[in-house]
Amino acid sequence: MNEISLDFLTILLPSYMFFYMAITVYARNKKSLLNRVASFLMLALLFYFLGEYIKTALFPQFERHIVLYWNAPMLLLAISILVHLCMLVAGIASSKIKQVVFWVYLTPLTSLMLMLMRYGPQHLYQPREDGPSPLSPLMLVLAIFFVGSYLLLSVGILLFAWITTQHLKRKRMLVRLLASLFTLLIWILFVTFLLSMAVITSSTSIALYFSGTLLWVVSLRGLISKYDFLPSYRDLFHTLFKSAPTAILLLDMQGSVREMNPRAESLFGYPAKGADGLQIVENLFFDQDTSLIERWSELSMKQTNMTKWEMKWKIQDQEQLDMIVSMEHIDGAEEGLIILHLTDITSLKETERRLIESESNYRHLAYHDPLTGLFNRAAVHEHANRKIANDEQFALILVDLDHFKPVNDTHGHLIGDDYLKHIAALLELHARPGDIVGRIGGDEFVLLMPFHADEKQVYQEAHERLFPLTVTPFRYKDKIIPVSFSAGVSQHANQASDLTALLQKADEAMYAVKRSGKSAISVYDSQRTNLVKVEATGR
Incomplete structure (x- = not known):
């Protein structure tokens, strides 16, 4: 099982359950304090699980702060709410209970705050990939004490209510709730003991804690359906379907819509009640214009139950939308049915395309001369150093234009720029495979030329x-x-072994041409330490 599947089973799935349970419990009777406290309990557990997911899957570099400033308060808040909930279920109500409840909430959170202020996060938590608990012994004692004592207190309250109540249905509900809490308490203490004895690792303990919580949710399901203590799971998943942020459609194997949620209704522009039989999937296509049903048929041959792709949606007279689509086949139905999930990622893909384009533009600007489009000095140096590192043979040709200043003075800088573009275009046009052409100054150009001949042919x-x-x-x-122009030529590695020396020798050869009349190419002679000058206009 990969990390994504493990995160889904141990974190996201419980989070979804608690989220929808919290919504439905609260919506069922907003005026009931019992419903409101139960809803807050589910939300506290939801935020705890989300904190675990964030620190493990999204921001592991902030693990210590997420655990101490988010997960720990949420856990302490959850067990405090649990005690409050058990008081309400037990029917305990008096003016003194309000004071007790206040201290039930305040004591663990205040203890955590004081411990953080006294010892600091670095002392209380040491992140580690695996091994014993990352919590310090003091922090571990705090967690065990409050979680264990509050669970025991909750069990005691429910046990007292079970003894004193005369209502048979209420007794049964309390027994079931007692059994689930007692099992959860034993499980948490058992896993904590194994963790403290280094029998299991921290990551394993998290999975075991989540497993115990899931079992507790399963036990609550019996209370939900049998005692009407919480709404049914059918209503929960109906709420999920209606409130899901992604478009969800139920299709037959011919691509006709059987049902869609409100998000799909707004996305496709059709009312959900009138969507039956609608052929929406005709507008969904892949890179090779393969239809959705054709792609599903291909994957059905491979016995794949669930898949996810990126695709596009064609809208008449509008731009195409980028979508992430996932499909799942419903087994056991009389007719073949497909659940289709669509997520609009058009803005995300557009942002991605702009980022890629911007990165390409920035990279081009970083390595190219803005006037001529040739490589700039930094790019020429990088290419030359790479060739030197690879011990390649090449010649460095330094070209300096003669009489460029009079061109600017006589015809203006705009014409001077066009003159430089003309030179750059000619150099690029007559460059050969493997050549590197660049502009390194106002009227200075460089050409890196690979060769495998002797110095006489350079x-x-x-x-x-x-x-x-x-x-x-x-x-x-x-x-x-x-x-x-005046040009000087130096060679690697016959005459120099580094770029600085190559540029220096090419510069000496080029200035020798300047001193002797210009308009020529001069090759640095490594044997006689003098310069060989040959006219550029002759062969």
Whole structure:
């Protein structure tokens, strides 16, 4: 069993039960104090289970704070409400009882608050993945004392009521309630004893506590149906169906709707009473335009009872909705029936798409020059360092444009920007597979060129990539602006083993061209420590 299934069985399922029991108990008779206290008991247990789920499945990094500031108060509140409820069931009513009830609630919560103030959370709870209880001995004693004593007090109150009452039906109800509470008390004490003796781990003890609570809920079911103490489970699940936040539909095997809940009614725009036979599933489709019934038929061949997918819903004259759909087959029905759960995740998917698009845009901006679209300095350095780390052979070509300032001064910066875009487009157009082209400054470009030849052929490789710049002038309206550049070439790993040295040698070669007349390519000579200059306009 995976963690999701375990969480559902031990936390979420009891939470759903207590939630609907709380609603129905309260709604049945709001004026009854007994109903209100019983409802609060269910809510306290609900919040306790939700706290367990949050700390284990959602925010385990805040386990200590959730346990001490949420779970522990909810547990103490639940057992306090239980004592109050037993007093009401027993029919004890007097002015003194109100004072007793006040201290019943106040004592455990105040003790917890004082212990937190005195020792601090770090001393009272030490999170651990497995092993003995994470509670400190002092905290464990506090929990055992109040849970055990309050359960015993509840049993004593009910026992007193059973002895004193003369009503036969009430006696039977009290015996059943006594038996369930006594069993729950024994179970909690037994599991706590095993945990304190390190016979079981903390995670196992949580599952056992939840199991005991579920058994207690099952025992309450008898009281619900036999003594009308709480509403029936049929009404509870009807409330679940009506109040569920997701759209729920009951379909036949032809895709016709037999029943839908209010959420589905609002989603599809049809009244639930008139939805019988409605063909809604025709508008639901998967990536390959497979219909819902076709997909279910395919999975039925594999004997799969319940499945969950993402799909889209077509709405006429509207945008498509993204949906999560889960289907479950109802066994034992005279005709094949399917329960369909639909959750609208359109806004979530749209947010996801925007985040992915934003991430892509941010990454592009982080590694590309905004004017030319070439790799920027950071990206060039990253690619070069990766090649160096992989011990690849490559040449670094540093290109500096000649006479770029007069272009800006004569024609303006906008034309200067177009001139740079022209250079970048030519470099990208004539780059070969494996080349990295980038702009690292105002009029400086870099080209990382892989090669496997000797140093004498490096110039030829560089010339073939840069020669198109000299024969393709920049045209602006009726004006032709020639392209002139000075380029220096260094090689890894023949001449340098790190990026700084490569850039330094390429820069020396490039400035040698600048000093000797510009408009040429110069290859750094590692043998004679001088520079070999070859005109860029010749071969």
